[in-house]
Amino acid sequence: MESLLLGRFPEPRGISNGCRNWGGDFPKDRFPIAEALWFRGRSISKGYHAKCCPTNVPERNQFQGGRQRKWNANAASGQPLESKPDDYDSNGVIGSVKSAVDAFYRFSRPHTVIGTALSIVSVSLLAVEKMTDFSPIFFSGVLEAVVAALFMNIYIVGLNQLSDIDIDKVNKPYLPLASGEYSVGTAALIVSTFSILSFVVGWIVGSWPLFWALFLSFVLGTAYSINLPMLRWKRSAVVAAMCILAVRAVIVQLAFFLHIQTHVFGRPAVFTRPLIFATAFMSFFSVVIALFKDIPDIEGDRTFGIRSFTVRLGQKRVFWICIALLEMAYAVAILFGSFSSNLWCKATTVIGHLILGLLLWVRAGSLDFGSKAAITSFYMFIWQLFYAEYLLIPLVR
Structure with missing residues (x-):
């Protein structure tokens, strides 16, 4: 048997019941590709492999994960040898879409999107x-x-x-x-x-x-x-x-x-009374966000020469300045709300800002300044207070 690609190799010795016996001296180390192809050619003959060599043909060309066993089963049953659709990873496209959405989600900075x-x-x-x-x-x-x-x-x-x-x-x-x-x-x-x-x-x-x-x-x-x-x-x-x-x-x-x-x-x-209040209150809040956002980023800002207040004054000092500014804003909001002519708006504004101020003070007292994750979490808490304020502002009348 000749082949320009595979060379010449001897016929295997020993024929029993019309089936080639691979127990002979076939030089496997010299012609592994030829051996694999010969075995495949025999196995795709209908019923041949099952009839003639039920036990004494060793498993050849087994691929990890069972893919080759599925190939042999298809061949023996006369089915086409192409891979079935379910042979591919059906989660590949879905996974790619999820990754793309997640990347864009992080790129858009969702806490700012929600705030806007x-x-x-x-x-x-x-x-x-x-x-x-x-x-x-x-x-x-x-x-x-x-x-x-x-x-x-x-x-x-x-x-x-x-x-x-x-x-x-x-x-x-x-x-x-x-x-x-x-x-x-x-x-x-x-x-x-x-x-x-x-x-x-x-x-x-x-x-x-x-x-x-x-x-x-x-x-x-x-x-x-x-x-x-x-x-x-x-x-x-x-x-x-x-x-x-x-x-x-x-x-x-x-x-x-x-x-x-x-x-x-x-x-x-016209510039109404609630609009003036909202502008003044959010001025305090915006300054706090501008100062606080640099507290967890002190390492990178210091390395690249960004002279933020946190780099100049230190994390703790800037943190407590932020807390003081917010508590002052809540105190002013409580005072402003107490002059409302609408009883329901007055109660909601006063009680709402009182609760937010207390939550801020309690959480501030338990912050671990040695943990960047804790500081970042507190920054996200500031944004949650920001969201809550915009729920209260329409009630200021």
Whole structure:
């Protein structure tokens, strides 16, 4: 038997009952491929292997995991030799989709997304004066504002990650860019796409308060993060805090309130008492977020020359400054709520802020400053208080 690829090999010795006996002196070490192919050729003859060699043919070419045994079974039964659909990992595509969604979820910084959406809905409710204001045009106006703002939110947090890859490898290695799940090109494409989408939505809606909110957020978010001359304002602790305060406390409260008040309801621009309270309270809260976000990131900021207040003053001192500012804000909110003419709103505002202030004080006293995980968890607790405040703000009347 000749083969240009396999060479010449002898016939096996010993034929019994028309079946080749592999117990002879077949040179297995010299022609392993030829042996495997000869065995396969015999095994696919219908019934041949079962009839002639039930016991004395050794198992050859067995693959780990049983894949070759399935192949032999298909061959002996006369079925096609292609793999069946269920031979493949059916979870492969689903797993890839889940991984992609999870990476984008982390890239979008979900705690900021929730805060943005909740704040816009809450501030929009401040413009509601009567029950008939809850109309389809109101809900569509709120939805337009939320969608445009969330697109801009993803641009801002994504640009920050693009500018902080090396820092995040120390401070936040779980983020997609820092971990290598996203390339710089992928992240840049996402950031660019969402910034364009945000402006497109704002332009289509045709609301000048909404458009200016998006534009100012874009400018401040870019100046905060991007590493260009005269920019990257996050390097200055004071300027960084002012950027966050401007976006979270001023732009969100005033611009989105005016979007509903003037564009949706068609009413004159006015600054109501609840709006003034919300702006003042969130100014305190925004400063706290700006200061507290650097407490768990002190190691990376110090390594890369970011002169945050935490690097300058230390974690404990900045932490207690944040707690003091928030407790002052809660005290003012309780006093403000006590002057409400609506008994139900008065009780809810006073009791709600009292509970939040007590929760903050109790949890602050048990913080372990030696654990970065504990500090990060407390930072997320600050964001939960932020969400809770936006549930109370519409009740301030």
